[in-house]
Amino acid sequence: MENKRGVLFVISGPSGVGKGTLRKELFKRMEGLTYSVSCTTRQPREGERDGVDYRFIDMETFMNYVKENKFLEWAKVHGNYYGTLESDVRKLLDEGHDIVLEIDVQGALQVKNKMPEAVLIFIMPPSEEELIKRLDRRGTENDRELEERIKNAKKEILESKKYDFIVVNDDLKKAVEELEKIFENVKNKMRKN
Ligand SMILES: Nc1ncnc2c1ncn2[C@@H]1O[C@H](COP(=O)(O)OP(=O)(O)OP(=O)(O)O)[C@@H](O)[C@H]1O
Numbered sequence: 001m002e003n004k005r006g007v008l009f010v011i012s013g014p015s016g017v018g019k020g021t022l023r024k025e026l027f028k029r030m031e032g033l034t035y036s037v038s039c040t041t042r043q044p045r046e047g048e049r050d051g052v053d054y055r056f057i058d059m060e061t062f063m064n065y066v067k068e069n070k071f072l073e074w075a076k077v078h079g080n081y082y083g084t085l086e087s088d089v090r091k092l093l094d095e096g097h098d099i100v101l102e103i104d105v106q107g108a109l110q111v112k113n114k115m116p117e118a119v120l121i122f123i124m125p126p127s128e129e130e131l132i133k134r135l136d137r138r139g140t141e142n143d144r145e146l147e148e149r150i151k152n153a154k155k156e157i158l159e160s161k162k163y164d165f166i167v168v169n170d171d172l173k174k175a176v177e178e179l180e181k182i183f184e185n186v187k188n189k190m191r192k193n
């Protein structure tokens with residue numbers, strides 16, 4: 001019998017490794033995926049749109065959501081707060097949609113605790129030097145923020161062994177293809193169960 005419930009995919013990896021880039025490329029190639037837009041207290045970057053890239057909320061609203069248990073997971077990441085609204089995710093999964101969360105390691109492990117069926121995918125940089133180059137080229141952080149993101153990258157990489165899959169984002173095209181294969185295989189396997 002076909003499994004009507006959607007699959008929950010969680011993508012993590014160090015800041016600047018290319019999670020957002022890979023996710024956008026994957027969405028161009030695969031139909032039927034829904035991106036869960038997170039809440040954050042971070043200030044929008046140039047070009048980021050409220051409700052599309054993030055739901056940009058203030059600290060007071062974020063903490064009210066925490067108190068009201070509205071988050072499936074939440075964490076302080078690189079000095080700002082981020083969280084995934086639980087009602088959105090559960091409703092979409094119940095309706096049969098496959099969901100993609102792009103969240104940090106702390107959040108991913110909270111999700112796995114609450115929903116062990118979630119599929120955790122870690123995006124790995126080809127090297128530390130390349131990660132620094134990518135963050136530098138993106139140019140969205142000041143020197144202090146950049147340093148914090150690089151320091152955190154080392155801790156995050158240590159947690160990658162807790163993930164179901166690891167994809168190295170060296171060549172972008174190859175990494176997207178690998179990601180697509182993982183998504184297809186997981187969905188086929190779940191459909192058979
Ligand atoms: N395979 C790749 N080769 C070279 N550059 C890449 C590759 N993948 C992504 N990039 C570039 O690296 C930079 C960081 O990518 P991106 O913003 O997608 O990272 P991220 O992991 O989503 O970061 P964050 O967690 O901070 O949001 C971007 O400028 C992007 O164009």
Ligand SMILES: Nc1nc2c(ncn2[C@@H]2O[C@H](COP(=O)(O)O)[C@@H](O)[C@H]2O)c(=O)[nH]1
Nearest residue numbers: 038039074075077082083084102103104107
């Ligand atoms: N635990 C969560 N982490 C999240 C969420 N949304 C994004 N993130 C992670 O934060 C960092 C920094 O993102 P940036 O956009 O400021 O560069 C990155 O690792 C994201 O994956 C979330 O809802 N929960």
